[in-house]
Amino acid sequence: MWRIDQKRIYFDKDLPNYIVNNMTKERPLRKYFPKINGLLVKLRELSISDAMNNSQLMTYNISKSLWQVPYPYTIEDAVNFISSSHRDFESQKAANFAIQYKNNPEDVNRLVGTISLKNVNFDKKKATVGYWIGELYWGNGIATESVALVITFAFSILRLKEICAYVFSENKASIRVLEKNGMIKKQELNEFNKMSGRYQRTTK
Ligand SMILES: CC(C)(COP(=O)(O)OP(=O)(O)OC[C@H]1O[C@@H](n2cnc3c(N)ncnc32)[C@H](O)[C@@H]1OP(=O)(O)O)[C@@H](O)C(=O)NCCC(=O)NCCS
Numbered sequence: 001m002w003r004i005d006q007k008r009i010y011f012d013k014d015l016p017n018y019i020v021n022n023m024t025k026e027r028p029l030r031k032y033f034p035k036i037n038g039l040l041v042k043l044r045e046l047s048i049s050d051a052m053n054n055s056q057l058m059t060y061n062i063s064k065s066l067w068q069v070p071y072p073y074t075i076e077d078a079v080n081f082i083s084s085s086h087r088d089f090e091s092q093k094a095a096n097f098a099i100q101y102k103n104n105p106e107d108v109n110r111l112v113g114t115i116s117l118k119n120v121n122f123d124k125k126k127a128t129v130g131y132w133i134g135e136l137y138w139g140n141g142i143a144t145e146s147v148a149l150v151i152t153f154a155f156s157i158l159r160l161k162e163i164c165a166y167v168f169s170e171n172k173a174s175i176r177v178l179e180k181n182g183m184i185k186k187q188e189l190n191e192f193n194k195m196s197g198r199y200q201r202t203t204k
Pocket of ligand 1: 061
């Protein structure tokens with residue numbers, strides 16, 4: 001398990017000012033989905049119109065690093081994910097964001113990946129972060145900034161105190177993203193991954 005607690009919140013001096021709209025501290029995930037504006041990325045609510053793009057970007061190289069994402073990933077799979085994201089937001093369990101890349105030469109409004117704040121537990125003040133970025137866009141700092149923004153949002157707006165992430169030990173790029181965000185490795189596990197059909201070392 002990779003973990004960051006509020007005491008270790010990491011504010012890079014280059015981390016942009018972010019804007020979170022329509023939040024209330026009483027029921028922070030209520031009603032309006034947050035929009036978070038970074039330097040490189042914008043995080044916004046997923047829409048059913050993202051489904052085609054989501055399905056096309058979900059290549060094998062991405063799905064093999066995730067726990068519950070089938071390959072091939074059909075448009076129907078994407079629609080189901082987006083619909084369940086809307087339900088999970090309604091019930092205050094998760095905020096699954098679409099990531100837009102501001103330097104995307106094709107279309108700045110296009111989804112290039114997703115980042116999820118899931119298993120949100122307001123009583124224990126904990127949540128888990130999970131993310132993927134389309135292969136075309138790797139290496140531009142998109143995941144690093146998206147994680148920074150979501151952690152900042154979770155601590156400062158949702159008032160959570162601990163964020164965890166689970167990553168396969170062989171996933172060096174993702175581990176680097178977590179390290180760059182000040183997260184610390186807490187535990188190593190050997191877990192069966194249904195998607196790959198084998199046990200894989202996982203750090204959590
Ligand atoms: C992991 C992932 C999200 C990274 O996205 P990204 O936008 O390319 O990440 P960033 O550009 O912000 O940062 C990647 C960092 O990893 C480093 N990196 C990339 N490949 C690496 C490797 N094989 N070994 C070590 N470091 C590596 C990069 O150099 C960069 O670090 P740096 O800024 O210090 O140079 C993306 O590769 C992905 O979606 N992978 C598949 C899904 C996944 O793994 N999700 C996370 C599950 S826990």
